[in-house]
Amino acid sequence: MDSPDASLPHYLRIAGMLRQTLASGALRPGDRVISARKLAERERVSLPTALEALRSLEAQGLIVARPRSGYFVRQQAPVAALPPSRPSPHPMPVTMAGLARSLFSSADARLIPLGAALPDPAWLPAATLQRALQAAGRRLQAQGQSYSMPPGRAELRGPIAARAAQWGGRFGPDDLILTSGATQAVRLALRAVCQPGDVVAIERPAYFGTLLLLEDLGLKALEVATDPREGLLPQALAEALARHRPAAVLASPTVQNPLGASMPVERKRALVALLEQAGVPLIEDDVYGDLAGDGQRPPACKAFDGSGNVLYCSSVSKTLAPGWRIGWIAPGRFHAQVLKARLAGDWAGAPLLEAAVGEVLASGDYDRHLRRLKTRIQAAVQAVTARVEASFPPGTRISMPCEGFVLWVELPRQVNALEVHRRALELGIGVSPGQLFSPQADLPSHLRLNCANEPTPRLLGAVGQIGELCRELARSTAPA
Amino acid sequence: MDSPDASLPHYLRIAGMLRQTLASGALRPGDRVISARKLAERERVSLPTALEALRSLEAQGLIVARPRSGYFVRQQAPVAALPPSRPSPHPMPVTMAGLARSLFSSADARLIPLGAALPDPAWLPAATLQRALQAAGRRLQAQGQSYSMPPGRAELRGPIAARAAQWGGRFGPDDLILTSGATQAVRLALRAVCQPGDVVAIERPAYFGTLLLLEDLGLKALEVATDPREGLLPQALAEALARHRPAAVLASPTVQNPLGASMPVERKRALVALLEQAGVPLIEDDVYGDLAGDGQRPPACKAFDGSGNVLYCSSVSKTLAPGWRIGWIAPGRFHAQVLKARLAGDWAGAPLLEAAVGEVLASGDYDRHLRRLKTRIQAAVQAVTARVEASFPPGTRISMPCEGFVLWVELPRQVNALEVHRRALELGIGVSPGQLFSPQADLPSHLRLNCANEPTPRLLGAVGQIGELCRELARSTAPA
Numbered sequence: 001m002d003s004p005d006a007s008l009p010h011y012l013r014i015a016g017m018l019r020q021t022l023a024s025g026a027l028r029p030g031d032r033v034i035s036a037r038k039l040a041e042r043e044r045v046s047l048p049t050a051l052e053a054l055r056s057l058e059a060q061g062l063i064v065a066r067p068r069s070g071y072f073v074r075q076q077a078p079v080a081a082l083p084p085s086r087p088s089p090h091p092m093p094v095t096m097a098g099l100a101r102s103l104f105s106s107a108d109a110r111l112i113p114l115g116a117a118l119p120d121p122a123w124l125p126a127a128t129l130q131r132a133l134q135a136a137g138r139r140l141q142a143q144g145q146s147y148s149m150p151p152g153r154a155e156l157r158g159p160i161a162a163r164a165a166q167w168g169g170r171f172g173p174d175d176l177i178l179t180s181g182a183t184q185a186v187r188l189a190l191r192a193v194c195q196p197g198d199v200v201a202i203e204r205p206a207y208f209g210t211l212l213l214l215e216d217l218g219l220k221a222l223e224v225a226t227d228p229r230e231g232l233l234p235q236a237l238a239e240a241l242a243r244h245r246p247a248a249v250l251a252s253p254t255v256q257n258p259l260g261a262s263m264p265v266e267r268k269r270a271l272v273a274l275l276e277q278a279g280v281p282l283i284e285d286d287v288y289g290d291l292a293g294d295g296q297r298p299p300a301c302k303a304f305d306g307s308g309n310v311l312y313c314s315s316v317s318k319t320l321a322p323g324w325r326i327g328w329i330a331p332g333r334f335h336a337q338v339l340k341a342r343l344a345g346d347w348a349g350a351p352l353l354e355a356a357v358g359e360v361l362a363s364g365d366y367d368r369h370l371r372r373l374k375t376r377i378q379a380a381v382q383a384v385t386a387r388v389e390a391s392f393p394p395g396t397r398i399s400m401p402c403e404g405f406v407l408w409v410e411l412p413r414q415v416n417a418l419e420v421h422r423r424a425l426e427l428g429i430g431v432s433p434g435q436l437f438s439p440q441a442d443l444p445s446h447l448r449l450n451c452a453n454e455p456t457p458r459l460l461g462a463v464g465q466i467g468e469l470c471r472e473l474a475r476s477t478a479p480a
Numbered sequence: 481m482d483s484p485d486a487s488l489p490h491y492l493r494i495a496g497m498l499r500q501t502l503a504s505g506a507l508r509p510g511d512r513v514i515s516a517r518k519l520a521e522r523e524r525v526s527l528p529t530a531l532e533a534l535r536s537l538e539a540q541g542l543i544v545a546r547p548r549s550g551y552f553v554r555q556q557a558p559v560a561a562l563p564p565s566r567p568s569p570h571p572m573p574v575t576m577a578g579l580a581r582s583l584f585s586s587a588d589a590r591l592i593p594l595g596a597a598l599p600d601p602a603w604l605p606a607a608t609l610q611r612a613l614q615a616a617g618r619r620l621q622a623q624g625q626s627y628s629m630p631p632g633r634a635e636l637r638g639p640i641a642a643r644a645a646q647w648g649g650r651f652g653p654d655d656l657i658l659t660s661g662a663t664q665a666v667r668l669a670l671r672a673v674c675q676p677g678d679v680v681a682i683e684r685p686a687y688f689g690t691l692l693l694l695e696d697l698g699l700k701a702l703e704v705a706t707d708p709r710e711g712l713l714p715q716a717l718a719e720a721l722a723r724h725r726p727a728a729v730l731a732s733p734t735v736q737n738p739l740g741a742s743m744p745v746e747r748k749r750a751l752v753a754l755l756e757q758a759g760v761p762l763i764e765d766d767v768y769g770d771l772a773g774d775g776q777r778p779p780a781c782k783a784f785d786g787s788g789n790v791l792y793c794s795s796v797s798k799t800l801a802p803g804w805r806i807g808w809i810a811p812g813r814f815h816a817q818v819l820k821a822r823l824a825g826d827w828a829g830a831p832l833l834e835a836a837v838g839e840v841l842a843s844g845d846y847d848r849h850l851r852r853l854k855t856r857i858q859a860a861v862q863a864v865t866a867r868v869e870a871s872f873p874p875g876t877r878i879s880m881p882c883e884g885f886v887l888w889v890e891l892p893r894q895v896n897a898l899e900v901h902r903r904a905l906e907l908g909i910g911v912s913p914g915q916l917f918s919p920q921a922d923l924p925s926h927l928r929l930n931c932a933n934e935p936t937p938r939l940l941g942a943v944g945q946i947g948e949l950c951r952e953l954a955r956s957t958a959p960a
Contacts, residue, residue: 104629130614181828216824322828323830323831325828343692344577349803352804
């Protein structure tokens with residue numbers, strides 16, 4: 001056993017010790033590694049130092065994190081974590097939309113659902129929602145069938161603002177405008193702060209719904225590099241701002257889709273300050289935010305917005321009722337513009353659904369449901385991750401998401417994700433090819449897998465089939 | 481008594497006889513005039529000839545039609561029927577939108593509802609809708625909370641197509657795309673056939689929602705003259721097409737808002753043929769169509785569309801459930817473009833609501849409800865019309881709507897409708913000023929009154945208050 005070098009930083013010293021333990025074979029692949037807390041106690045260091053040690057082993061591909069469960073020894077053929085993304089330095093028009101539409105048209109509810117990022121319908125609180133609908137129906141009586149005019153019903157805006165106050169959200173009920181899902185919220189935000197032809201800075205990879213909106217509004221995309229665990233990279237964003245002065249930044253700082261990455265809280269604070277100083281509005285898509293954290297969720301960027309420069313968008317589509325199309329925006333200093341855009345188009349909301357969601361958010365039901373949902377997601381993500389590790393070809397790298405319910409998988413370079421998608425369809429399995437997640441469809445070797453379904457043998461079998469498919473494609477197209 | 485001149489057309493001869501009867505004082509103001517059927521029997525002429533005779537008296541302001549009740553002798557101070565509208569011959573940008581938004585922001589559910597064109601919530605079948613929601617919830621189970629992807633759920637597209645087949649609508653379930661209300665349907669239609677800067681031919685006066693959409697999409701409006709009873713005037717449209725070649729015609733040929741006018745069926749057929757020949761798409765807004773006719777409703781223009789040149793848009797917002805935001809479009813040959821636009825923006829629908837509306841449309845409940853609703857509307861329109869006739873200042877002219885539930889009232893020239901609106905608000909009464917119904921707010925002496933509420937003494941009292949207000953404004957601003 002080497003003697004630990006006292007001149008090393010503590011975390012490297014501890015990491016070295018752990019590496020020796022692993023090398024000794026005392027732990028087998030898949031075994032749980034000591035927790036950061038116990039490691040800190042044992043080594044008499046701070047918790048951050050212990051965590052740093054574990055993370056450095058993870059970066060070396062020796063251990064893997066599983067969301068909210070700790071670290072585990074890597075499988076034999078380690079599936080490595082992803083590196084930061086490498087975007088083009090230039091703004092570009094969105095050209096992936098035609099592809100997206102052709103893929104959507106093949107969407108089929110009977111596919112094994114590894115494609116769309118939606119929670120298992122059976123995981124949503126159908127009985128609670130039905131009860132809330134009935135209660136709202138009784139309370140509103142005939143008004144429930146009428147229009148809800150912007151900004152939307154106060155009995156929903158109230159609970160939204162109250163819940164946001166728990167993570168420090170700086171807005172009240174009167175600052176909120178209800179929308180038809182977060183997609184409309186983001187559309188209104190883009191309408192409020194951009195003109196056609198403008199450049200919008202986005203994450204690489206980005207949610208394809210965002211890209212479709214940019215195409216639809218005639219906006220150019222400027223990709224910014226992300227870290228697969230910590231999201232938008234501050235330095236990359238600062239450089240992009242300096243070079244191109246985009247009209248807005250559109251990002252998901254908490255549980256990014258498809259990465260599952262969340263920016264550390266201090267980076268969020270710095271991001272808000274940077275953009276405020278630059279006079280560039282931040283459109284914050286927080287639809288997955290309630291899935292972050294074990295107990296209280298971490299603050300969104302909106303918590304640090306003193307000047308109204310953040311247009312905060314969210315919905316209940318990822319956690320409660322996708323098909324109810326209930327979203328909202330707290331547009332800060334752009335309130336008048338967003339309200340104008342909301343009134344111009346499809347300006348009426350559904351009072352019955354707004355009131356019913358208000359009932360659920362205001363009661364304890366939503367928090368109870370969220371806890372159950374997060375537990376189920378966690379188990380399913382672990383099960384799918386393990387199956388990916390066991391079945392995908394060597395050279396596969398994976399996002400190791402901290403939170404949320406999608407896996408972002410990088411396949412060996414010679415495997416084309418569109419071909420995987422096509423052949424998966426033939427097997428009755430839906431997957432989302434990487435091409436969908438960049439403006440010009442230039443992520444050809446990535447897949448996004450939705451993990452938010454009961455990890456039945458059928459579902460995990462489908463993950464294995466995708467893995468086998470990728471192995472086959474990797475072999476057949478490998479250079480001779 | 482003059483001897484009838486045998487060289488006159490029959491209808492003029494009969495009209496002359498009737499005029500003498502009226503002049504004799506045998507009938508008092510408000511008395512019912514002989515029905516067209518009895519007149520035809522008595523005079524041994526065809527029913528159309530008898531009707532023509534009655535209409536010519538109506539045009540002279542001697543008798544008034546009340547929807548589905550026949551003709552009545554005019555009140556002492558006759559409220560004349562409106563002449564055709566007189567639009568500008570040039571396309572123009574929409575500049576009334578700021579005004580519209582400022583008025584919307586003063587909308588208040590507690591106002592006496594003569595403003596917004598919405599049926600009394602108490603007239604909507606709340607229990608039927610609630611039952612349908614529960615049935616759909618049980619049937620869809622967890623799927624009810626998920627997304628409905630375009631083109632939307634088949635169990636709603638089926639009944640919509642089946643109902644349209646009854647009036648000759650030429651489309652099947654697969655031709656339909658469900659939308660978030662008819663407003664979104666019209667928006668998608670405009671997106672599919674126009675580019676920013678294009679000219680769109682519309683009716684004068686036009687529904688302000690249409691004008692807001694044009695402004696929002698950067699389109700110019702070309703107003704076309706309408707007859708207050710028969711809608712879009714074919715000759716005026718033909719001239720507009722020849723002069724300006726608009727990218728599309730957007731019209732409500734059945735129960736136009738605000739006129740209540742419906743084009744005669746043969747004019748609809750000719751309109752479709754004219755536009756097909758000219759290669760100009762027709763965007764048909766049919767949201768009030770189900771309120772037309774006593775029994776079976778008349779055909780929409782879509783019934784005559786052999787080439788797919790008509791983009792047919794409708795919803796259940798005016799008859800069943802405004803707040804459910806369920807609309808649809810049968811886009812004919814523009815199906816691919818509309819589906820593209822639907823997928824680009826807010827692409828998810830609400831499966832629970834779609835399925836529930838499908839249940840209601842497929843059952844006999846909708847027809848039973850429509851019959852009751854039409855009877856209520858008819859009585860309310862008569863009551864409000866009578867109160868307008870009794871209380872508005874001399875010189876007032878009125879649309880005498882055949883169908884639908886709004887009255888379009890022309891005030892004496894010196895009365896400004898915005899001032900009426902402002903002072904009505906102070907009295908707790910909502911009205912829609914004429915300024916909202918033309919692109920450049922140049923209908924300053926018109927009011928639209930919503931009649932679709934129980935004609936309680938309070939409601940009719942409010943109509944009387946508006947009349948008194950108008951009288952006062954007419955006096956105070958009259959030339960000395």
